[in-house]
Amino acid sequence: MSSVEIHQMRDCPTSAQMGAIETSAMKDGVTTGAEMMRRAGRALARAALEASGAGPGDRALVLCGPGNNGGDGYVAASALREAGLDVQVSALGDPRNLRGDAALFVEEWGEAIAPLDPEALGQGPRPALMIDAVFGTGLSRPVPDVLPKAFAAIRSAPGAGPLTIVAADIPSGIQSDTGALLAPGGAEEVLAADLTIAFHAAKPGHFLEQGPALCGTLEIASIGLSQDDRTPPLTEPHEGDITRLVAPGAAEAAKWLAGWARPEPGGHKFSRGHVLVLGGGPGKGGAARMAARAALRTGAGLVTLGVPADAITENAARLDAIMLSVVETADDLGGMLEDDRLSALVLGPGLGIGERTRAMVRVSLDARRATILDADALTSFADHPEELFDRLHEDAILTPHEGEFARLFPDLGLKSRDMSKIDAARRAADRAGCVILLKGAATIVASPGGAASLHPGLYERDTRWLATAGAGDTLCGILAGLAAHAPDGRLHGAAECATSIHAEAARSFGPGLIAEDIPDRIPDLYRAHGL
Ligand SMILES: NC(=O)C1=CN([C@@H]2O[C@H](COP(=O)(O)OP(=O)(O)OC[C@H]3O[C@@H](n4cnc5c(N)ncnc54)[C@H](O)[C@@H]3O)[C@@H](O)[C@H]2O)[C@@H](O)CC1
Ligand SMILES: Nc1ncnc2c1ncn2[C@@H]1O[C@H](COP(=O)(O)OP(=O)(O)O)[C@@H](O)[C@H]1O
Ligand SMILES: [K+]
Known part of the structure; x- marks a missing residue:
């Protein structure tokens, strides 16, 4: 106008x-x-x-x-x-x-x-x-x-x-x-x-x-107030108490994305980080494969999918650049994590609900890597969320949609809360002791201590086509791809950036989007931002 x-x-x-x-x-x-x-x-x-x-x-x-x-x-x-x-x-x-x-x-x-x-x-x-x-x-x-x-x-x-x-x-x-x-x-x-x-x-x-x-x-x-923001630019960590809007203009976005995603000159694949995605049994592998592909496209140097032995053949038939390992039990996972080059872990998409998943989450959190917990990894703790909260740390992040959020934080869920979605995510982050990425048309990223950001998938950033099965799995992968080479404790920023890449990739595809389309839009997006 x-x-x-x-x-x-x-x-x-x-x-x-x-x-x-x-x-x-x-x-x-x-x-x-x-x-x-x-x-x-x-x-x-x-x-x-x-x-x-x-x-x-x-x-x-x-x-x-x-x-x-x-x-x-x-x-x-x-x-x-x-x-x-x-x-x-x-x-x-x-x-x-x-x-x-x-x-x-x-x-x-x-x-x-x-x-x-x-x-x-x-x-x-x-x-x-x-x-x-x-x-x-x-x-x-x-x-x-x-x-x-x-x-x-x-x-x-x-x-x-x-x-x-x-x-x-x-x-x-x-x-x-x-x-x-x-x-x-x-x-x-x-x-x-x-x-x-x-x-x-x-x-x-x-x-x-x-x-x-x-x-x-x-x-x-404008109504004549100073146009200096009280929240810092996206290229800097956000700690203030005013919610930061994640909706950068083109110049800010280019600088910001380059900071998160452009490989270092002279780097090698391990300096770009190694993501491990844990997957479920035969016939349940799509969600984890999409997360893995998104992690690789986003910029992790290596991505490994860890699945039970009976799911290897199926996954081998579907994967090339993504590596495969047998991870049958939490002990197998513990053994793999002795390799400290594994820098980011994704647990949840297609992993299955139950004790195997809970055991893997425990081992992952104890290993202190950047750990992204989504979907089944969250739902598996619905009966005992405190057990999860006790183990969470500042290099972990939960990425629930409203349904999963209500399972872990019943009093803060959409139907029970008497506060904004932003304040609910802030409370949850304090209670869990880690970053929370609460999805929806507006996605909230909140950290313990009160810093919160809002990504609007609305108005000129309308991402309504993201409301499709598996879109959340690709978001986990994008987040892992950034977190794999992020310094410790920077998951709030990685989550803001991942949400934006996810939304822009979806927008660049537009109508008819399905989750598989998202990872393969990332190269064009990076090129458009001058990476
Ligand atoms: N200096 C300022 O404060 C400025 C304020 N501005 C405007 O002022 C607005 C805020 O003004 P106010 O704080 O006066 O608030 P509002 O004008 O939004 O409404 C508050 C008034 O409505 C009453 N009220 C609230 N809920 C009611 C309900 N359900 N039924 C009946 N009465 C109800 C309150 O008792 C109060 O009298 C902003 O949204 C903006 O449009 C702009 O003019 C810019 C400058
Ligand atoms: N109406 C909407 N407008 C914008 N973005 C949306 C809308 N609905 C969902 N999304 C986004 O789509 C993704 C869906 O993730 P999720 O609910 O976990 O799906 P799934 O479990 O199928 O992967 C999230 O990133 C969410 O923010
Ligand atoms: K009005």
């Missing part, structure tokens, strides 16, 4: 962190509350005009709430009036109760403000554009019923043309920290925006739970 001053930030602040950023900017004299609100409202109006194609004489409706989000709405209403539109403002609550900057802009608007009355709004005519400035980051409880009723009435009001809905900061009803929809059932369809203009930075709620389904397109508008 050309007319809005768009920028890209790595910070993904909570509502409290956003408040603190604003307060400190005001204290330092960088800007004022009124100036931020003026910029926010004007950005909204410009974006709404551009997205709707509306012009002089067209009808615009601005819905304003009882806080500062409403203040942005009054600024937008005045700006749309200035652009020649026929603007109507409708408010939730009595606008005379507004205080501070928002009150200033109610005065500047100076015209009639109708109450939010679904019946009156339903009589039409339906506007060409509507701005949702009812609730932003301050939403603290479910929205009143009148809000979805008003949206529904406006949508079905008689009118000639299409209606474009633009949300100020975040669609009203979405909790900014969690993405939960705090609204009566059925409200998601009526409250959805076509475009959301987030102010200063994207918030967790734009990426989590129902947030993405309601935001439409997401754009970030």
